[in-house]
Amino acid sequence: MLEELKKEVYEANMLLPKYGLVTFTWGNVSGIDREKGLFAIKPSGVDYDKLKPEDMVIVDLDGNVVEGNYNPSSDTATHVEIYKAFPKVGGVVHTHSSYATSWAQAGRSIPCYGTTHADYYYGDVPCLRCLTKEEIDEGYEKNTGLLIVNEFKNQGIDPEAVSAALCKNHGPFAWGKDAMDAVHGAVVLEEVAKMAYRTELINPKVAEAPQVLQDKHYYRKHGANAYYGQGNK
Amino acid sequence: MLEELKKEVYEANMLLPKYGLVTFTWGNVSGIDREKGLFAIKPSGVDYDKLKPEDMVIVDLDGNVVEGNYNPSSDTATHVEIYKAFPKVGGVVHTHSSYATSWAQAGRSIPCYGTTHADYYYGDVPCLRCLTKEEIDEGYEKNTGLLIVNEFKNQGIDPEAVSAALCKNHGPFAWGKDAMDAVHGAVVLEEVAKMAYRTELINPKVAEAPQVLQDKHYYRKHGANAYYGQGNK
Amino acid sequence: MLEELKKEVYEANMLLPKYGLVTFTWGNVSGIDREKGLFAIKPSGVDYDKLKPEDMVIVDLDGNVVEGNYNPSSDTATHVEIYKAFPKVGGVVHTHSSYATSWAQAGRSIPCYGTTHADYYYGDVPCLRCLTKEEIDEGYEKNTGLLIVNEFKNQGIDPEAVSAALCKNHGPFAWGKDAMDAVHGAVVLEEVAKMAYRTELINPKVAEAPQVLQDKHYYRKHGANAYYGQGNK
Amino acid sequence: MLEELKKEVYEANMLLPKYGLVTFTWGNVSGIDREKGLFAIKPSGVDYDKLKPEDMVIVDLDGNVVEGNYNPSSDTATHVEIYKAFPKVGGVVHTHSSYATSWAQAGRSIPCYGTTHADYYYGDVPCLRCLTKEEIDEGYEKNTGLLIVNEFKNQGIDPEAVSAALCKNHGPFAWGKDAMDAVHGAVVLEEVAKMAYRTELINPKVAEAPQVLQDKHYYRKHGANAYYGQGNK
Numbered sequence: 001m002l003e004e005l006k007k008e009v010y011e012a013n014m015l016l017p018k019y020g021l022v023t024f025t026w027g028n029v030s031g032i033d034r035e036k037g038l039f040a041i042k043p044s045g046v047d048y049d050k051l052k053p054e055d056m057v058i059v060d061l062d063g064n065v066v067e068g069n070y071n072p073s074s075d076t077a078t079h080v081e082i083y084k085a086f087p088k089v090g091g092v093v094h095t096h097s098s099y100a101t102s103w104a105q106a107g108r109s110i111p112c113y114g115t116t117h118a119d120y121y122y123g124d125v126p127c128l129r130c131l132t133k134e135e136i137d138e139g140y141e142k143n144t145g146l147l148i149v150n151e152f153k154n155q156g157i158d159p160e161a162v163s164a165a166l167c168k169n170h171g172p173f174a175w176g177k178d179a180m181d182a183v184h185g186a187v188v189l190e191e192v193a194k195m196a197y198r199t200e201l202i203n204p205k206v207a208e209a210p211q212v213l214q215d216k217h218y219y220r221k222h223g224a225n226a227y228y229g230q231g232n233k
Numbered sequence: 234m235l236e237e238l239k240k241e242v243y244e245a246n247m248l249l250p251k252y253g254l255v256t257f258t259w260g261n262v263s264g265i266d267r268e269k270g271l272f273a274i275k276p277s278g279v280d281y282d283k284l285k286p287e288d289m290v291i292v293d294l295d296g297n298v299v300e301g302n303y304n305p306s307s308d309t310a311t312h313v314e315i316y317k318a319f320p321k322v323g324g325v326v327h328t329h330s331s332y333a334t335s336w337a338q339a340g341r342s343i344p345c346y347g348t349t350h351a352d353y354y355y356g357d358v359p360c361l362r363c364l365t366k367e368e369i370d371e372g373y374e375k376n377t378g379l380l381i382v383n384e385f386k387n388q389g390i391d392p393e394a395v396s397a398a399l400c401k402n403h404g405p406f407a408w409g410k411d412a413m414d415a416v417h418g419a420v421v422l423e424e425v426a427k428m429a430y431r432t433e434l435i436n437p438k439v440a441e442a443p444q445v446l447q448d449k450h451y452y453r454k455h456g457a458n459a460y461y462g463q464g465n466k
Numbered sequence: 467m468l469e470e471l472k473k474e475v476y477e478a479n480m481l482l483p484k485y486g487l488v489t490f491t492w493g494n495v496s497g498i499d500r501e502k503g504l505f506a507i508k509p510s511g512v513d514y515d516k517l518k519p520e521d522m523v524i525v526d527l528d529g530n531v532v533e534g535n536y537n538p539s540s541d542t543a544t545h546v547e548i549y550k551a552f553p554k555v556g557g558v559v560h561t562h563s564s565y566a567t568s569w570a571q572a573g574r575s576i577p578c579y580g581t582t583h584a585d586y587y588y589g590d591v592p593c594l595r596c597l598t599k600e601e602i603d604e605g606y607e608k609n610t611g612l613l614i615v616n617e618f619k620n621q622g623i624d625p626e627a628v629s630a631a632l633c634k635n636h637g638p639f640a641w642g643k644d645a646m647d648a649v650h651g652a653v654v655l656e657e658v659a660k661m662a663y664r665t666e667l668i669n670p671k672v673a674e675a676p677q678v679l680q681d682k683h684y685y686r687k688h689g690a691n692a693y694y695g696q697g698n699k
Numbered sequence: 700m701l702e703e704l705k706k707e708v709y710e711a712n713m714l715l716p717k718y719g720l721v722t723f724t725w726g727n728v729s730g731i732d733r734e735k736g737l738f739a740i741k742p743s744g745v746d747y748d749k750l751k752p753e754d755m756v757i758v759d760l761d762g763n764v765v766e767g768n769y770n771p772s773s774d775t776a777t778h779v780e781i782y783k784a785f786p787k788v789g790g791v792v793h794t795h796s797s798y799a800t801s802w803a804q805a806g807r808s809i810p811c812y813g814t815t816h817a818d819y820y821y822g823d824v825p826c827l828r829c830l831t832k833e834e835i836d837e838g839y840e841k842n843t844g845l846l847i848v849n850e851f852k853n854q855g856i857d858p859e860a861v862s863a864a865l866c867k868n869h870g871p872f873a874w875g876k877d878a879m880d881a882v883h884g885a886v887v888l889e890e891v892a893k894m895a896y897r898t899e900l901i902n903p904k905v906a907e908a909p910q911v912l913q914d915k916h917y918y919r920k921h922g923a924n925a926y927y928g929q930g931n932k
Contacts, residue, residue: 023424024417026349045462074453074461096349102428105346106436113571114635116492116562133445140449169347169442184490191489195568197435202663203572209635212599216606220540228540229511256890257883259815278928307919307927329815335894338812339902366911373915402813402908430901579804580868582725582795650723657722661801668896669805675868678832682839686773694773695744 001067002040002058005033009040009091010053012179016095017048019187027095028073030059031179032083034090037061041079043070063142074141081145082175086159089175091182096171099193100186103127104166110192111208113199117192118209118217119228122161125189126151130168148173161222164189234300235273235291238266242273242324243286245412249328250281252420260328261306263292264412265316267323270294274312276303296375307374314378315408319392324412326419329404332426333419336360337399343425344441346432350425351442351450352461355394358422359384363401381406394451397422467533468506468524471499475506475557476519478645482561483514485653493561494539496525497645498549500556503527507545509536529608540607547611548641552625557645559652562637565659566652569593570632576658577674579665583658584675584683585694588627591655592617596634614639627684630655700766701739701757704732708739708790709752711878715794716747718886726794727772729758730878731782733789736760740778742769762841773840780844781874785858790878792885795870798892799885802826803865809891810907812898816891817908817916818927821860824888825850829867847872860917863888 009031016022016029025048030041040056057068063080065072073079079092095101103110110125112118117125128151135143148165151157163185164174174189176182199206208214221228242264249255249262258281263274273289290301296313298305306312312325328334336343343358345351350358361384368376381398384390396418397407407422409415432439441447454461475497482488482495491514496507506522523534529546531538539545545558561567569576576591578584583591594617601609614631617623629651630640640655642648665672674680687694708730715721715728724747729740739755756767762779764771772778778791794800802809809824811817816824827850834842847864850856862884863873873888875881898905907913920927 023420043463071460071463096424098424098428099431101347101349102431102435105428105432105442106439108436114567115637116567130443130446136445136449140453169446171348187489191562191564195564195571197431198565198568198663199571201434201667202568203574206572209571210596212602213596213635216602220606227537230509230537256886276929304926304929329890331890331894332897334813334815335897335901338894338898338908339905341902363909363912369911369915373919402912404814430897434900580800581870582800653722657795657797661797661804664798664801664896665804667900668801669807672805675804676829678835679829679868682835686839693770696742696770 002033002036002038003053005031006040006056006058007053009042009056009179010051012091012093012183013042013051014048015180015183016093016186019183019190021095021097021186021190022048023096027093027097028075029091029093029179029183030073030076030079031091031182032089034087038066039079039083041072041076043068043072044074046070075144077139077141078145078148078173081142081149082173085149086175088160088177090177091179092173092175093179093182093186094171094173095186097186097190097193099197100166100172100189101170102197103193104171105169107168109166110196112214113196113206114209115213115217116195118214119221120185120188120192121164122214122218122222123157125162125164125166125192126155126157127166127168144170161218235266235269235271236286238264239273239289239291240286242275242289242412243284245324245326245416246275246284247281248413248416249326249419252416252423254328254330254419254423255281256329260326260330261308262324262326262412262416263306263309263312264324264415265322267320271299272312272316274305274309276301276305277307279303308377310372310374311378311381311406314375314382315406318382318386319408321393321410322408323410324415325406325408326412326415327404327406328419330419330423330426332430333399333405333422334403335430336426337404338402340401342399343429345447346429346439347442348446348450349428351447352454353418353421353425354397355447355451355455356390358395358397358399358425359388359390360399360401377403394455468499468502468504469519471497472506472522472524473519475508475522475645476517478557478559478649479508479517480514481646481649482559482652485649485656487561487563487652487656488514489562493559493563494541495557495559495645495649496539496542496545497557497648498555500553504532505545505549507538507542509534509538510540512536541610543605543607544611544614544639547608547615548639551615552641554626554643555641556643557648558639558641559645559648560637560639561652563652563656563659565663566632566638566655567636568663569659570637571635573634575632576662578680579662579672580675581679581683582661584680585687586651586654586658587630588680588684589623591628591630591632591658592621592623593632593634610636627688701732701735701737702752704730705739705755705757706752708741708755708878709750711790711792711882712741712750713747714879714882715792715885718882718889720794720796720885720889721747722795726792726796727774728790728792728878728882729772729775729778730790730881731788733786737765738778738782740771740775742767742771743773745769774843776838776840777844777847777872780841780848781872784848785874787859787876788874789876790881791872791874792878792881793870793872794885796885796889796892798896799865799871799888800869801896802892803870804868806867808865809895811913812895812905813908814912814916815894817913818920819884819887819891820863821913821917821921822856824861824863824865824891825854825856826865826867843869860921
């Protein structure tokens with residue numbers, strides 16, 4: 001069932017250790033088949049070097065396991081909420097990558113200090129508040145997803161223009177058009193987080209990049225007038 | 234004698250260079266056979282790339298070498314005290330891993346800034362005081378072990394819930410249910426130490442993670458109601 | 467056409483991932499044939515692990531593509547201006563390498579704190595201002611090149627003695643006698659940027675290296691009286 | 700001539716890139732045959748991946764090349780002075796390793812913050828002053844060696860107990876009983892420099908390790924009562 005999707009999600013998961021984004025089992029990637037309303041996700045707590053494509057767990061958008069020999073990632077309910085609220089998202093990833101997690105632990109959004117950031121994100125990568133005791137007790141993972149979804153709505157952030165969020169005292173979630181694209185974004189986020197950290201240590205009074213420069217780089221790669229890459233070839 | 238244990242302890246030692254936790258010979262792992270009251274430990278000052286399973290030294294809980302062609306690790310007496318006082322510990326590791334050692338040199342306990350920490354440790358990883366001149370002269374390594382044991386007792390810290398300690402101006406000791414698990418903990422400690430360092434540089438006024446979030450993550454992985462991984466499958 | 471040059475430029479591009487200077491496609495190298503007035507440059511947005519020598523795009527000094535199946539790097543117009551204004555330059559490179567980009571994001575020139583810097587650059591590596599809205603709208607990449615060229619002229623900096631510049635909120639450009647030499651310079655710049663960052667964190671009140679020491683090291687490697695290496699052998 | 704020594708010095712040089720201590724050609728190792736009064740040293744500016752044992756240059760203690768097809772390292776005169784003044788030194792190494800060089804650029808001696816440092820160095824690793832204009836003009840490399848030698852004498856530092864020095868705004872020199880041991884020391888120095896840097900960022904008010912702890916660790920590994928390793932076996 002969904003063998004192609006399971007293979008792709010498996011391969012996207014295996015990129016996490018390749019890019020140095022995970023230690024042990026601290027991360028998970030999923031990818032969705034929008035027509036069937038089912039997604040494939042990494043099983044919980046299984047070592048990357050023992051993972052096989054057939055170990056991916058198939059889950060529906062109510063969070064029910066439809067197929068699989070393992071428990072799905074403990075963060076499955078977070079993925080569900082992101083898929084339900086962001087209809088163009090085809091893949092979701094969660095890691096504890098070192099720099100992005102450090103910003104999350106510090107409780108700070110990542111400011112846009114340069115074009116590397118602006119090439120991918122239109123504005124800050126937001127750090128969202130912690131869940132309340134009630135939210136945690138009621139359904140920690142589900143409410144983590146709802147927090148992301150609701151904060152993006154309330155703050156007027158377009159999840160296509162800012163494809164990542166930091167959960168305070170926890171770590172990053174990122175998404176993309178499919179599982180591979182989500183992982184690509186997780187790598188970018190870590191690089192951007194690393195350079196923002198160093199930027200502030202070099203100049204504690206640094207300001208964000210001028211808006212006009214942010215616009216230039218973002219729209220050089222996104223939207224109708226993009227001219228980066230081979231898309232218009 | 235204890236060939237299986239020696240092999241496991243050898244393999245656990247070889248993970249230290251694999252995970253980047255040691256330079257040269259700066260680290261040692263041991264594992265115990267509780268029924269026999271004997272443990273296997275790395276020989277002192279032998280290069281990792283020359284180490285063989287049969288080089289592991291067998292020591293009893295009085296610190297006497299029972300079998301082996303080499304001197305045991307110079308830190309053997311510290312391991313002895315940990316095994317004697319913490320009956321559920323099956324493996325002990327000491328490294329000079331860079332970030333954990335930097336916290337030890339700075340004389341600071343590692344605060345719990347996020348869920349990566351809370352997934353493994355219930356509360357701070359404590360930095361213990363230096364030994365006094367008398368303690369050093371009387372028996373440096375033995376008293377290092379007694380300090381860990383006594384401080385955990387005095388401070389009311391459960392060695393199962395906090396499976397590591399920093400010795401001030403020295404470095405970390407960590408333990409687990411066996412030698413492999415102890416090394417797993419040493420890797421976690423280094424990651425947690427690295428992210429706490431970066432967290433404070435990003436936000437010098439950062440506070441610890443809310444207790445309710447720490448509780449959630451710790452008990453998601455530990456105790457009767459744990460649901461992370463495949464344990465309940 | 468220009469097969470030798472394309473091969474060299476290809477190889478120079480492939481050094482960027484080897485030296486850890488690029489993530490994904492975030493960089494480009496070109497090299498020029500001064501007699502023909504044509505240069506070869508990396509195609510835009512093509513993965514390094516799929517790149518082949520024949521994919522290099524041949525461009526003239528008006529920025530027109532003369533040969534190639536791909537769009538040239540989106541930064542091509544910047545390379546054009548550097549080649550036009552700096553006649554001894556044979557290769558140009560742009561990266562988002564982490565430390566150099568962090569200095570650019572911080573909006574600071576890299577001070578000369580030691581002989582590693584002085585061995586390669588005579589004075590600071592300058593951080594240039596951001597482009598204005600008008601400059602961005604009129605021709606972002608071309609005006610980036612003109613900014614480098616004009617600022618070097620206005621500030622009296624010899625592009626042979628300082629073979630790199632930081633574009634504020636963006637990242638570094640570097641150049642050399644050919645494509646390989648330009649990449650060599652990009653590696654040096656990253657090392658120098660990394661050590662300057664650490665130097666300031668170790669001593670926030672640090673001063674630049676004495677001019678007499680800078681002179682000694684620069685002229686030990688450059689000019690008529692150089693004696694480093696095998697050049698005088 | 701001295702084929703064994705050239706091979707050993709070649710292998711010691713090749714450890715520099717292996718341990719990540721050099722970029723390009725920024726380092727050199729030598730080793731001496733005390734009976735013959737001749738040492739072998741890396742040729743100047745030759746890439747490590749092209750280096751062969753027979754490329755090592757043989758130099759006498761007046762700094763004259765006795766055998767070799769290449770110019771010796773531009774730092775040869777510094778090595779000469781160290782060999783002449785420190786009779787127990789059998790190998791010398793110079794690198795621009797990143798953390799040690801950053802301390803040198805910051806103009807600060809590396810304080811002893813813990814046992815990793817104390818295991819190898821008895822006290823601070825000193826940062827020496829810059830040379831004066833006269834010293835630079837008269838003989839830069841020779842006077843660098845004389846500065847090290849004279850400052851150790853003036854400050855009463857035993858070159859066996861502190862086997863490294865930082866030259867201000869330049870970088871580290873280290874030495875040992877032979878070329879391999881000198882490189883071992885260069886690796887240790889870089890680790891110690893890295894941890895001291897992080898220690899101060901974690902606790903800006905940190906104090907040095909208690910003298911009694913420094914003594915304990917230093918004498919656990921050095922002198923008549925050492926018991927670390929297999930030396931007493």
